Amino acid sequence: MGTVYYGGSATPIHIEDRALAHLKVVIATKLRRGESFTVSWTHPDDQPRGRSTLWLHPSIPLRFVFDEPEPPELSRAWLEDLANSANSSGGIQLVAEHFDTEPVEVDDHTPQVVETT
Template identity: 50%
Template sequence: MGALHYGTDGVPFTFEDRLLSHLKAVIVGKLRRGEGFMLTWTEPEGGPSHSIWLYPSIPLHFVFDREEHFPLDRSIFEALATGANGSDGLRLTTPI
C-alpha cells in the first residue's frame, strides 16, 4: 500500500500502489495545467468517505511501498482522467 500525503500537515491517505500510480499520473497532469479538482473515495470495508480538493498550491507527496514501476493501463488512466475533468470531480468507486 502506498500513500498520498496531502496538505501542509501531510495527512496520509493509503491506496494500493497500482491505483496510486494511476492517480499520480492523472493528478500531476491536472496540476501541471493549473487545474484543481475534487477527489472522492470511500475506504474499504465500510470505512469513512473522503473528499479532498486538489490544487497546485496544496502540497502533495506520493509514497510507494515498493519501486514505482507499474505500466499504466490506458483504459484505467482515461477513465480516471475523464472523471477528474467532470463537474463532480474524480470519484473512486471500485478498486482497479
C-alpha cells in the same frame, strides 16, 4: 500500499500502489495545467464506513510514496476513466481498474492510499 501526503495534514492517505500510480498521472496532469479539482473515494473495509473527498490545488504540497520500488505498467483504459472523471463536475472518482492488454508509457517524473472498490 502507497501513501499520499497532502498539504499540512499529518494524516497519510493509503492507496494500493497500482491505483496510486494511475491516480498520480492524472493528478499531475491536472495540476500541471493549473487546474483545481476534487478526488473522492469510498473508505476501505478496515476503516469506518463512509467516503472522503480532497480538494486539490496546484499551490498545496502533495507527495506520493510507493512501497514498490518499480512502477507498474499503466492501463490506458483506467487512465482514461480517471481522466474523464477528473474533467467532470464531480472530480476524480477513484474506481476499480478495468483491465486491458495494452500498457501505456508515461514520461512523468513528478515526485510521488486508498483501496479501490
